[in-house]
Amino acid sequence: MRYVGRVPAPPLDRFIDDIYCLSGVPRHRVMNVPPMPSAHLFLNFGAPARLHDSDPAGPSVLFADGWFMGLWTRRFLVEYPARVRLVGVHFKPWGLSPFVGGAAGELRNRWAPVDAVWQRSVDRIREEVGAVASAADALRAVKRELRARLAESPLRGLDMVEHTAGRLARSRGAVSVGALTGAAGVSGTHLATQFKSHVGVTPKHVARIYRFAGLILSVDTQGPVDWAELAHTAGYFDQAHFSREFKDFTGHTPTDYLALRRRFPAVHGFPPDSGPMPAD
CATH class of the missing domain: 1.10.10.60 (Homeodomain-like)
Incomplete structure (x- = not known):
């Protein structure tokens, strides 16, 4: 599986560690992910993946389009399809907030569809990113979306x-x-x-x-x-x-x-x- 990641230019670098493309055949179909200082955005362009909460009481979710994940304080598992094609964003712990407003705190140990946060935008984003040929072009398209979504005024605190x-x-x-x-x-x-x-x-x-x-x-x-x-x-x-x-x-x-x-x-x-x- 191939990973192409880029650290974005200012002002996005204040809030984002990297934007990346992940593609190809995974070495391991299921990965155990410990708590890390990141929140996430996933845009899936391949077959659905599945996310599992390590808490037995927590649900699993089929990840077919686009999902936000807040900071996790416990491990979770990612079950990849046979071939992977996705674009992701690693936000710094505080970095999700200026893109989703008050939803950042609510996303702790949770995932939410992009459309639930960004109101019916995932199809447009997936069409734009999916239409480009290279990983570099896909990353540029996601950067444009993130710049457009960045709050213009500093959020209180x-x-x-x-x-x-x-x-x-x-x-x-x-x-x-x-x-x-x-x-x-x-x-x-x-x-x-x-x-x-x-x-x-x-x-x-x-x-x-x-x-x-x-x-x-x-x-x-x-x-x-x-x-x-x-x-x-x-x-x-x-x-x-x-x-x-x-x-x-x-x-x-x-x-x-x-x-x-x-x-x-x-x-x-x-x-x-x-x-x-x-x-x-």
Whole structure:
């Protein structure tokens, strides 16, 4: 499967990590996706895919057209068709908000059809993107749509959330909530309210996701791994807490995860394999 990704130019780069095309035959039909500091937009141009919530009480959904996904605090699974053709957007944790307004907070651990958010636009977008021949042209078409959808006026509280979450990103979640509220000059309650509105979760939960993402992406699965040292470096000061969170976020113990990654190594330069792992 081929991945072509581009970091967009300003002003989109404030809110988006990359826009990408994914096409071809997947190496693994089912991928287990741990919580990562991203919200998503998927535009599907191939056979339907299926998304599964790791919570047994959560529904699965057949993904045939276009879907938004907010920030997830638990893992989910993607079941690909035999051949894949989709365009996706990785939004920064705060980045979905200026494109969907008040819906960003409501999309935590949820997915919603594009038309439910952007009012009957998915067919037009899919026709425009599907009519172009190259991945580069498809990415340009999606960039145009995103620029047109970007809110003209700054949303209340978003600048503060962006600045605060940016500190968490740079530190991999190592800044305390007290330091964040002090720097922002607001109360913890006010900061949490703004984060829930624009991200869907509190600053503390965003810090947890950045901390875990930093750890999982730093693991050299082909060499010896000292989990205790990695956990301490990432800011886990309680080994039992680290083990529980790791199992919650991946569905595996650290030992089982390492064995899986050694059996199915991530492909260098192929971002979808950096965090997600085979589940089939």
